[in-house]
Amino acid sequence: xxxxxxxxxxxxxxxxxxxxxxxxxxxxxxxxxxxxxxxxxxxxxxxxxxxxxxxxxxxxxxxxxxxxxxxxxxxxxxxxxxxxxxxxxxxxxxxxxxxxxxxxxxxxxxxxxxxxxxxxxxxxxxxxxxx
Amino acid sequence: xxxxxxxxxxxxxxxxxxxxxxxxxxxxxxxxxxxxxxxxxxxxxxxxxxxxxxxxxxxxxxxxxxxxxxxxxxxxxxxxxxxxxxxxxxxxxxxxxxxxxxxxxxxxxxxxxxxxxxxxxxxxxxxxxxx
Amino acid sequence: xxxxxxxxxxxxxxxxxxxxxxxxxxxxxxxxxxxxxxxxxxxxxxxxxxxxxxxxxxxxxxxxxxxxxxxxxxxxxxxxxxxxxxxxxxxxxxxxxxxxxxxxxxxxxxxxxxxxxxxxxxxxxxxxxxx
Amino acid sequence: xxxxxxxxxxxxxxxxxxxxxxxxxxxxxxxxxxxxxxxxxxxxxxxxxxxxxxxxxxxxxxxxxxxxxxxxxxxxxxxxxxxxxxxxxxxxxxxxxxxxxxxxxxxxxxxxxxxxxxxxxxxxxxxxxxx
Numbered sequence: 001x002x003x004x005x006x007x008x009x010x011x012x013x014x015x016x017x018x019x020x021x022x023x024x025x026x027x028x029x030x031x032x033x034x035x036x037x038x039x040x041x042x043x044x045x046x047x048x049x050x051x052x053x054x055x056x057x058x059x060x061x062x063x064x065x066x067x068x069x070x071x072x073x074x075x076x077x078x079x080x081x082x083x084x085x086x087x088x089x090x091x092x093x094x095x096x097x098x099x100x101x102x103x104x105x106x107x108x109x110x111x112x113x114x115x116x117x118x119x120x121x122x123x124x125x126x127x128x129x130x131x
Numbered sequence: 132x133x134x135x136x137x138x139x140x141x142x143x144x145x146x147x148x149x150x151x152x153x154x155x156x157x158x159x160x161x162x163x164x165x166x167x168x169x170x171x172x173x174x175x176x177x178x179x180x181x182x183x184x185x186x187x188x189x190x191x192x193x194x195x196x197x198x199x200x201x202x203x204x205x206x207x208x209x210x211x212x213x214x215x216x217x218x219x220x221x222x223x224x225x226x227x228x229x230x231x232x233x234x235x236x237x238x239x240x241x242x243x244x245x246x247x248x249x250x251x252x253x254x255x256x257x258x259x260x261x262x
Numbered sequence: 263x264x265x266x267x268x269x270x271x272x273x274x275x276x277x278x279x280x281x282x283x284x285x286x287x288x289x290x291x292x293x294x295x296x297x298x299x300x301x302x303x304x305x306x307x308x309x310x311x312x313x314x315x316x317x318x319x320x321x322x323x324x325x326x327x328x329x330x331x332x333x334x335x336x337x338x339x340x341x342x343x344x345x346x347x348x349x350x351x352x353x354x355x356x357x358x359x360x361x362x363x364x365x366x367x368x369x370x371x372x373x374x375x376x377x378x379x380x381x382x383x384x385x386x387x388x389x390x391x392x393x
Numbered sequence: 394x395x396x397x398x399x400x401x402x403x404x405x406x407x408x409x410x411x412x413x414x415x416x417x418x419x420x421x422x423x424x425x426x427x428x429x430x431x432x433x434x435x436x437x438x439x440x441x442x443x444x445x446x447x448x449x450x451x452x453x454x455x456x457x458x459x460x461x462x463x464x465x466x467x468x469x470x471x472x473x474x475x476x477x478x479x480x481x482x483x484x485x486x487x488x489x490x491x492x493x494x495x496x497x498x499x500x501x502x503x504x505x506x507x508x509x510x511x512x513x514x515x516x517x518x519x520x521x522x523x524x
Contacts, residue, residue, distance in 0.1 A: 010293045011306060012152055016145035016201050016441050017509075018310070022450040022502070023143065023423065026416035031272045038333075044273060045333035048280070048409050057415040061454035067512065070147050071300075071307035109415070116410075119460065141424045142437060147310050148378075149441070153319040153371070154288035161285065162403045169464075175404060176464035179278050179411070188284040192323035198381065202431075202438035240284070247279075250329065274414055278407035278463050285405065332409050 002077045003039055005032035006097070009072040020068035026060050029092040029107040032076040036090070042127055053125060054116035058087075062107040073097040074104075086121045087112050088128065133208045134170055136163035137228070140203045151199035157191050160223040160238040163207040167221070173258055184256060185247035189218075193238040204228040205235075217252045218243050219259065264339045265301055267294035268359070271334045282330035288322050291354040291369040294338040298352070304389055315387060316378035320349075324369040335359040336366075348383045349374050350390065395470045396432055398425035399490070402465040413461035419453050422485040422500040425469040429483070435520055446518060447509035451480075455500040466490040467497075479514045480505050481521065 007028055015021040034044055047053065068074070077093040087110065094105040113124040138159055146152040165175055178184065199205070208224040218241065225236040244255040269290055277283040296306055309315065330336070339355040349372065356367040375386040400421055408414040427437055440446065461467070470486040480503065487498040506517040 008293075008297070010296050011146045011148065012154065012289045012292060014147035015142045016147070016149045016438075017142065017447055017449070018147045019449070021143055021420075022453050023416045023419035026419060026453070027274045027414075030274060030416065031270075034272050035270070043333055045331055045409075048332060054410055056410070056412070056460065057457065059454070059456050060415050060419070061452070063452050064450065067449065069307055070310060071305055139424075139428070141427050143420045143423060147307075148316060148318070150318070152289075153322050154285045154292065157285035157288060157322070158283075158405045161405060162401075165403050166401070174464055176278075176462055179463060185279055187279070187281070187329065188326065190323070190325050191284050191288070192321070194321050195319065198318065200438055201441060202436055273408045273410065274416065276409035277404045278409070278411045279404065280409045283405055 002079055003032075003036045005035045005076045005078060007031060007074045007076065009068060009070050009074065011070055014070050018067075018069070020072075022062065022064065025062050025064065025068070025094070025105055026107060026109075028074065029062070029076060029090075029094070030109065032078045032092060033090050033109065036078040036080070037128070040127060051116050053122055054114050055111045055128070056114060057109050058112050059110035060108070062105060064105045066102065066104045068094075068096075068104055075100060083110070085123050088124065133210055134163075134167045136166045136207045136209060138162065138205045138207065140199060140201050140205065142201055145201050149198075149200070151203075153193065153195065156195065156199070156225070156236055157193050157238060157240075159205065160193070160207060160221075160225070161240065163209045163223060164221050164240065167209040167211070168259070171258060182247050184253055185245050186242045186259070187245060188240050189243050190241035191239070193236060195236045197233065197235045199225075199227070199235055206231060214241070216254050219255065264341055265294075265298045267297045267338045267340060269293065269336045269338065271330060271332050271336065273332055276332050280329075280331070282334075284324065284326065287326065287330070287356070287367055288324050288369060288371075290336065291324070291338060291352075291356070292371065294340045294354060295352050295371065298340040298342070299390070302389060313378050315384055316376050317373045317390070318376060319371050320374050321372035322370070324367060326367045328364065328366045330356075330358075330366055337362060345372070347385050350386065395472055396425075396429045398428045398469045398471060400424060400467045400469065402461060402463050402467065404463055407463050411460075411462070413465075415455065415457065418455050418457065418461070418487070418498055419500060419502075421467065422455070422469060422483075422487070423502065425471045425485060426483050426502065429471040429473070430521070433520060444509050446506050446515055448504045448506055448521070450502050451505050452503035453501070455498060457498045459495065459497045461487075461489070461497055468493065476503070478516050481517065
């Protein structure tokens with residue numbers, strides 16, 4: 001099932017070339033991922049406080065197909081792809097709500113599950129995979 | 132004694148209005164503060180790890196006198212102003228190395244010393260004041 | 263009349279001290295300002311494209327009264343204070359929606375109106391003051 | 394020939410998980426790219442002002458092999474890989490100066506050359522490829 005996150009583009013998201021700064025595109029996708037976690041009852045703040053596990057990103061990538069300007073209202077579709085028991089990927093598709101059929105960008109993040117103290121890999125908690 | 136920090140302005144520091152994004156100006160001053168701490172042997176990472184005390188900012192302000200563009204090389208002069216035993220301020224003056232007599236911006240941050248667990252104020256360690 | 267902007271705190275807003283990074287607090291207030299402009303029909307993207315005028319910030323300041331953590335849902339109240347015909351200030355009050363009576367932070371930005379080509383001050387367009 | 398950029402990690406680069414925020418890793422690699430451009434006499438600010446061409450990023454990716462903490466001093470090696478006449482890639486390798494043999498992260502950005510007004514692709518200026 002796809003989860004959608006809506007987000008306006010602000011001045012701070014842009015750079016002097018007049019468009020969304022590319023790395024900020026990755027950051028906005030991560031916001032969508034946090035809202036997706038939240039929607040299934042997973043709180044990042046609780047994970048950070050309890051220190052039972054952490055979910056660092058081992059890979060991030062983004063492709064831009066069209067420039068994204070200040071004032072755009074983005075719709076970001078989020079989809080979780082389990083890879084194996086200690087790793088999963090999140091796929092993002094970025095649209096503007098004013099032309100929802102035109103893909104502006106797509107992104108992917110890969111996450112592993114570790115013990116935040118030892119930083120060794122541990123099995124992924126079931127709730128993360130949206131099961 | 133004044134400490135100087137040098138920093139180039141990158142695309143990510145700017146916004147679509149073509150100049151340094153104002154809040155990023157505050158962030159760059161904080162980099163100067165971290166380098167100043169470092170210069171007196173105070174490591175932020177050690178403070179974060181040991182959790183003996185934390186130095187949250189209770190006030191930040193910045194004034195801009197001239198636009199700051201991508202490619203500028205900034206010189207930021209840092210000065211510590213002790214206020215009382217649990218509070219201190221850092222004053223920043225921002226110049227471009229290409230016209231070092233023209234003040235581009237000035238900023239100020241006020242910090243308190245707290246116990247990071249209880250978040251109650253505690254006396255300021257001597258090394259922070261550069262004594 | 264007060265305008266309110268709602269915004270969740272994401273991991274990218276925080277730093278290794280575990281709370282909202284102070285300069286990011288200023289940036290989030292600026293988002294509230296952009297939404298307030300938007301609510302009265304003023305589009306930043308149109309201002310940037312038409313280049314008739316620009317509204318640079320000459321002063322920004324923020325006071326923090328309580329730490330702001332990842333996962334907080336902020337309510338930011340925005341109020342415009344006209345100063346004179348070429349200058350205005352925006353005052354911000356920051357609350358968490360979970361305890362709306364407790365002021366977490368307050369901020370202020372001062373803006374001038376300039377010609378973006380000559381960078382000289384020009385009179386402020388009426389629509390900016392919400393008249 | 395490899396170009397190296399040196400950069401300390403500041404509090405603003407980190408998040409509440411205690412490490413470098415992943416998208417900020419991409420942004421720091423872009424700083425290295427800007428310094429590399431600069432080293433061959435290409436000024437981003439001049440490109441932005443003259444509007445003869447623009448070099449938007451169409452793809453960015455990063456892999457993390459080890460956590461990067463506040464206070465680290467990074468060495469980022471930059472290498473340009475021409476792809477075809479209107480496209481090029483920049484490859485980045487990220488080390489800590491305290492253990493220069495251990496690769497902490499690697500990244501890649503792909504850039505195209507466009508006319509910033511029409512946003513159509515145009516041939517890449519020779520100076521960009523470091524020829």
